[in-house]
Amino acid sequence: MLSHEQIWIAIDGIAKRNGLSPSGLAKRAGLDPTTFNRSKRVAPDGRPRWPSTESLAKILEATGETLEAFVAAVAGKKGASSRDSQSIPLITLSAVQGDGFFSPEGAPVGNDWGEMLFPGPKHKKAFALQITSNELSPLYRRGDTIVVAPHQPLRKGDRVVVKARKQGPSVQLLERRTADGLDLKSPDTDMEMQHIKHCDIEWTGRIIWASQ
Amino acid sequence: MLSHEQIWIAIDGIAKRNGLSPSGLAKRAGLDPTTFNRSKRVAPDGRPRWPSTESLAKILEATGETLEAFVAAVAGKKGASSRDSQSIPLITLSAVQGDGFFSPEGAPVGNDWGEMLFPGPKHKKAFALQITSNELSPLYRRGDTIVVAPHQPLRKGDRVVVKARKQGPSVQLLERRTADGLDLKSPDTDMEMQHIKHCDIEWTGRIIWASQ
DNA sequence: GCCCAGAAAGGTATTTATTCCTTTTTGAAC
DNA sequence: GTTCAAAAAGGAATAAATACCTTTCTGGGC
Numbered sequence: 186m187l188s189h190e191q192i193w194i195a196i197d198g199i200a201k202r203n204g205l206s207p208s209g210l211a212k213r214a215g216l217d218p219t220t221f222n223r224s225k226r227v228a229p230d231g232r233p234r235w236p237s238t239e240s241l242a243k244i245l246e247a248t249g250e251t252l253e254a255f256v257a258a259v260a261g262k263k264g265a266s267s268r269d270s271q272s273i274p275l276i277t278l279s280a281v282q283g284d285g286f287f288s289p290e291g292a293p294v295g296n297d298w299g300e301m302l303f304p305g306p307k308h309k310k311a312f313a314l315q316i317t318s319n320e321l322s323p324l325y326r327r328g329d330t331i332v333v334a335p336h337q338p339l340r341k342g343d344r345v346v347v348k349a350r351k352q353g354p355s356v357q358l359l360e361r362r363t364a365d366g367l368d369l370k371s372p373d374t375d376m377e378m379q380h381i382k383h384c385d386i387e388w389t390g391r392i393i394w395a396s397q
Numbered sequence: 398m399l400s401h402e403q404i405w406i407a408i409d410g411i412a413k414r415n416g417l418s419p420s421g422l423a424k425r426a427g428l429d430p431t432t433f434n435r436s437k438r439v440a441p442d443g444r445p446r447w448p449s450t451e452s453l454a455k456i457l458e459a460t461g462e463t464l465e466a467f468v469a470a471v472a473g474k475k476g477a478s479s480r481d482s483q484s485i486p487l488i489t490l491s492a493v494q495g496d497g498f499f500s501p502e503g504a505p506v507g508n509d510w511g512e513m514l515f516p517g518p519k520h521k522k523a524f525a526l527q528i529t530s531n532e533l534s535p536l537y538r539r540g541d542t543i544v545v546a547p548h549q550p551l552r553k554g555d556r557v558v559v560k561a562r563k564q565g566p567s568v569q570l571l572e573r574r575t576a577d578g579l580d581l582k583s584p585d586t587d588m589e590m591q592h593i594k595h596c597d598i599e600w601t602g603r604i605i606w607a608s609q
Numbered sequence: 610g611c612c613c614a615g616a617a618a619g620g621t622a623t624t625t626a627t628t629c630c631t632t633t634t635t636g637a638a639c
Numbered sequence: 640g641t642t643c644a645a646a647a648a649g650g651a652a653t654a655a656a657t658a659c660c661t662t663t664c665t666g667g668g669c
Contacts (some may be wrong), residue, residue: 187454187464208616217658224618225656235454237625238447238655242399252399256426256468305482305516307461323536323584326554330516338427342538345608374533393461394517397556397604420646429628436648437626449626449655491637531636539644 186309187259189233193226195258196236196244201305202258203248211272214247216240251388260334273332275301275313282353286380291335291348291388308334314346314354324372329397333354335390344372350385399471401445405438407470408448410457414514415460416487416527416542416608422480427454461516461522485544487513487525494565503547503560513542517606520546526558526566533568536584541609543568545600556584556604562597568604 187243200210200221207221219225221241228234247257264330272291288294293312301313316329324344333346341361347369348354356370366382367389412422412433419433431437432452440446457467486505488498500506505524513525528541536556537543545558555575559581560566569581578594579601 186457192450206616220657222617235450238450240406245398252468252471256464259464302518303516307516340424392607394608396606418646434647
């Protein structure tokens with residue numbers, strides 16, 4: 186993964202390793218000296234601003250650094266990307282209907298989580314939920330386990346987990362996205378539709394894998 | 398160093414490894430589906446066009462790939478992520494209705510198989526089948542991918558792939574096991590039941606994971 | 610203290626990537 | 640063959656990064 190913070194740390198690091206200031210590095214690469222100004226790393230409205238890929242290619246070219254060295258600079262500083270963990274947090278879907286299992290951002294918290302072997306480097310912060318009833322059949326049945334990646338961009342047709350205000354996380358099918366919220370269909374046999382407004386949604390996740 | 402050609406090869410590779418087209422990858426990452434069109438990789442005047450770092454960050458986030466894996470793709474190497482995530486053979490379910498895609502034992506053979514990153518628990522000889530129709534909906538839909546472990550002990554309720562004599566592999570629900578064969582239910586809406594004798598079964602596999 | 614060069618802030622203009630739209634192509638399903 | 644959906648091409652509008660410009664800040668040398 187590649188965060189806004191990481192990439193700017195890496196650029197500062199490359200400059201430093203080559204005995205240059207960020208502005209000196211830009212000049213050396215044939216760019217405008219203000220390209221990497223701290224003042225240009227976030228927009229006036231707070232939106233993060235990213236250097237272009239072409240600028241990155243130019244500073245690698247100018248300093249003779251390899252892409253691997255750049256990546257090491259990205260990973261080496263805080264927020265390293267390579268997680269060595271071979272497993273993800275696991276709990277039952279029924280258990281998390283109570284409070285205290287997720288941070289406000291949808292990350293697992295507390296001591297009640299188990300672990301499930303899921304070795305891929307995929308999807309930092311993914312977690313697994315075990316289905317304990319047949320309410321969601323035929324899609325998911327008692328004993329199935331779903332792997333959820335939180336905060337993924339959602340599209341029509343996606344199978345999602347939605348945590349709405351004052352409700353436990355629930356498994357849903359995303360029927361469509363509207364300006365003010367999501368149209369969701371329950372995967373059970375009834376297929377009831379419901380609309381949830383963005384303001385009532387605490388977090389969402391996409392179901393990326395399901396074990397059978 | 399980082400060349401224009403390399404970066405586009407890497408993007409194509411990430412898409413392919415995740416069972417997606419370049420346009421599918423863009424959609425998954427929340428970007429416009431045309432973002433990675435070949436027609437947008439060079440300007441009309443021949444000038445090379447580069448994807449933005451923010452777009453790169455988004456496809457890493459969406460696929461769960463590490464920056465290291467991306468760099469390995471840039472460098473043209475394969476399987477840098479194989480330490481954590483294994484690559485398994487991938488093909489469409491419709492394609493394997495013909496002959497010559499499996500050994501008599503149900504192992505993938507031939508040159509038509511692709512590769513896909515599977516982040517889940519390692520499994521010897523597993524392979525992936527991409528669903529290309531909505532026949533099996535709502536359980537599996539067009540675009541879903543199922544991971545099949547061949548020669549697994551089967552139990553009632555399992556979702557299975559059965560290769561019967563003179564038929565292509567088909568997705569079934571195992572209703573019950575009898576002395577002389579298997580009672581299978583098709584997962585489509587009709588839910589037709591059929592009985593297949595052991596002597597007519599070439600091989601079976603259990604569907605261990607499904608992604609959408 | 611004063612001067613100076615580099616660095617950085619801040620703003621505007623320009624370039625470039627993305628989005629949005631339509632059309633064409635492709636491949637699988639029926 | 641026909642139909643359908645996804646992918647891709649191509650073009651115009653929009654959004655975002657860089658270039659360009661001026662001003663302010665910083666540190667060293669005098």
